[in-house]
Amino acid sequence: MNHEEFLHIRAKKSFGQNFLIDESALFDISHAIQIENRDIIEVWPWYGALTEYIIAQKPQNLRLLELDSDMIELLEKRIQTDWKHTGEVITLLHQDVLKYRDVSGTYSVIANIPYYITSPILFHFLYAMPLSPDEMVIMMQKEVGEKILSSKWKKIDNSYLSLAIQYRCESIDLVRMVPKEAFRPSPKVESIVLRFVLKKKRNEEEEKRILDFWKYAFRFPRKTLYSNLSGYLWLWNVSIKEAIMSIGYDEKVRPEAVEFDDWFQLYSVLFPL
Secondary structure, three states, X not given: OOHHHHOOOOOOHHHOOOEEOOHHHHHHHHOOOOOOOOEEEEEOOOOOHHHHHHHHXXXXXXXXXXXXXXXXXXXXXXXXXXXXXXXXXXXXXXXXXXXXXXXXXXXXXXXXXXXXXXXXXXXXXXXXXXXXXXXXXXXXXXXXXXXXXXXXXXXXXXXXXXXXXXXXXXXXXXXXXXXXXXXXXXXXXXEEEEEEEEOOOOOHHHHHHHHHHHHHHXXXXXXXXXXXXXXXXXXXXXXXXXXXXXXXXXXXXXXHHOOHHHHHHHHHHHOOO
């Protein structure tokens, strides 16, 4: 792709725009999941650098969710010129992704999204959509992605976000790191690309209970797990300290140091059937 054609486009800070221009990164992201003959949603395609790579792999349907009206105008022109051979494959939607719920059947998500909206978009596709995607390839801030991968790398540094993602996913894998220099303009932080394969079966009532539990457990990240859970209304008659110690942790443990599987053991101790 000739990125020089789009050098006149100014990145808007209000949309958190940093244009990915590194060809190897664009290639790796677009080849991280099966695209051919599948329904794909690309979130915030901007001027279509990644879109071009996705189109080359012949998706069955490609929905582009874009919020910036200037980018919508540019993408409309590209659909009529650069991508006119795609026929009825592309649907361009001028819409806030967090309000988008019109899905059916199976689909996958690819997104190079602004860092400030990473968590809301992840939660939207993992929990809020009427049908969740089969897979997602998401580029995000390196620090956030490493937290999500921490247990996989045997370095326990969990957060509410990382636990919620692990809970909904069959697997989470590193696709690649992306340096600052791969963008125009360069962001202040490094990036990481992750591939998420979602679990097919869900229990939404159970999801709500465990997510509420984690919200309390991580209310104040600098405090101990015991301190955070002490305000949990359901636990007024339960020895939280004993419960924490019964699963092998010191009463002063912080929530980020508790391994993923141990949370369910703790929950069963605190809330026996």
